Amino acid sequence: MDNANRGFGLYYWVLGVLLLLCLLVSARVGAVSISYERIFLFLRHAITGGNANATIEERLFLEIRLPRVLLCAVTGAALAVSGALMQALFRNPIVEPGLVGTSSGAAFGAAFVFVMGKSLSGTWVDVAGPFLLPLFAFAGGGAATWLVYRLSNVFGKVNVNTLLLAGIAVNALAAGGTGFFSYVARDPQARSIVFWNLGTLSGADWSNTGIVSASTIIGIGLSLRYAKALNALMLGETEAGYLGVRTARLKSRILLINTLMVAVATSVVGVIGFVGLVVPHILRLLKSTDNRFLIIASALLGAILLNAADMLARVIVAPSEFPIGVLTAFAGAPVFLYLLIRAGRRQQQGGFYA
Template identity: 70%
Template sequence: MNTNRWPFGVYYALLSGLLLGALLLSVRVGAVSLDFSDIGRYLAHAFRHETSGNIREQLFLQIRLPRVILCTLVGAALSVSGALMQALFRNPIVEPGLVGTSSGAALGAAFVFVMGQTLQHTWIGLAGPLLLPLFAFAGGLTATLIVYRLSGVFGKTNVNTLLLSGIAVNALGASGTGFFSYVARDPQARSIVFWNLGTVSGADWNSVAVVGVSTLGGLLLSLRLGKALNALMLGETDAGYLGVRTARLKRQVILLNTLLVAVATAFVGVIGFVGLIVPHILRLLKSADNRFLLPASALLGGLLLNMADVLARTIVAPSEFPIGIVTALAGAPVFLFLLVRNNRKLQKGGFYA
């Protein structure tokens, strides 16, 4: 059976069904297992605004449920960001972590962890709970712009320069984060260390609200760029002939990428390789059409990150394994495979696409 002939809607339906199954599994398993009958009763109580002193119900409503929703939103944000960056750089081995967005956001967040209390009485303190995502956004945007500027050669994106620039910017971000870890007090240092490993254990309804706005808003805006990104895959010159304002499109993609990654990173830490793996899987399954990749990446990203979180919660239960380590163990071999495959194509006369 040739599944490539299936319309996009079939894939959306399949991915939605798999995501729903992953959500049901994720809310059920953990250090405390919950029955589906109990979950249904707890949700009914929540819809009726009934309160209960049941500790298992509070665990579900205040810890497990926001964690699962946040995990879905973060997976969607990272995956959509990966699809956007791969279309912008016209290369399938690009992901937000490689171009410095994550390390820049990590540096901004580390600054807030250490200096936030010191600055709370100044005008910066007016940002309140948005202080962390704002600084993460600023750090991620700065890092991404530096890498993008350095990787452009004669109007084309040089992949070797891109990777080298990403390595340099990531090293700078890591050194800055390491400096703040060194000067931080013990609780602050531990927060930075665990945050850099990636975790959704601190999920609450406030973080769900902020990440939900950025992820859903970024996804809706990115869907409008699908056709233009398809044209950009032909090259900037040809895209210009087709009526695409390439300079404006680049700015929009960079801002969207930074919004999606920086806000998500600010609340869950650095989670790598999700943005690399998900778009590539979808290209193999169906199509490189960005009109398909962007919404499908959101669904598959939420699915895969939830499954990684289930593994992180159960592999060393009742303790918890950092989810960033799980995604790195799965994603690093895939990245190496793509890098070798891409180099072989270039040796045969391919181009950066």
């Protein structure tokens, strides 16, 4: 372990402990409050299989509350790491999956499956099974992200103004497509699309928690392989090329990793914005811009912040549930405006993010 990684270790431990505490509190909070003693008892039963006649409270915890808490954690990690990757790739701190079209493109792909899924036929549909929704979300998110990148890459350099305009246009196009499917859908389908677009974890179960966990773990593992290359890219594409980084291949692979994590998470929980914007920025202010640190720390802090937001969403209008995507938008939009103004000033002065 080098000196840099040793310096990051304390932050990993602190964030790890905070995450465990946050998960424990989140498992307790909700329309039905569960004591910590009961939580540990239920977990022991689940591990040892020692209670064949589970109570309603125990089933509620093991089948609804626990998968929701874990799904929230891995979703927050996926969105935060994706934000760190996009900001490193575009070399701009105001980029996040929602701004570059990944989330809206994934939403469009998922809305297509919601409305047209029953009309799809073929052997591949039967084979895809529960992966059909993530597959279409991945295709939609990947296409939208690639389009935004191509439009913003003016003369081989990403221009922040062009990036924002391209993101607005592609997001509007994807939102229009999602709106069209909402319009032609039957009432239950339309309501599902509307609530899903606001962001919700109410449909969490062990199946979709496993799918999102797998995509997130794979995405984070692959991201760490390219952390040093992303550090070199921060110097500029030409300079990174001199250091042996194949920038074209790096870009395509980072975009694929980003799309994998965001699209799969979005297909399950809906559109949740600004997590990928806020988390990496906080970590840069706290410690370092080193992507080896940002990727791991973003996963931990993203899980913490999204679980905190989910707890608030569950209690703010209890026993109903406030849409978590609306909550993160209220919190993240002011931060985005601040970063946008700050980035504009840096661009006028020159420097790394100009």
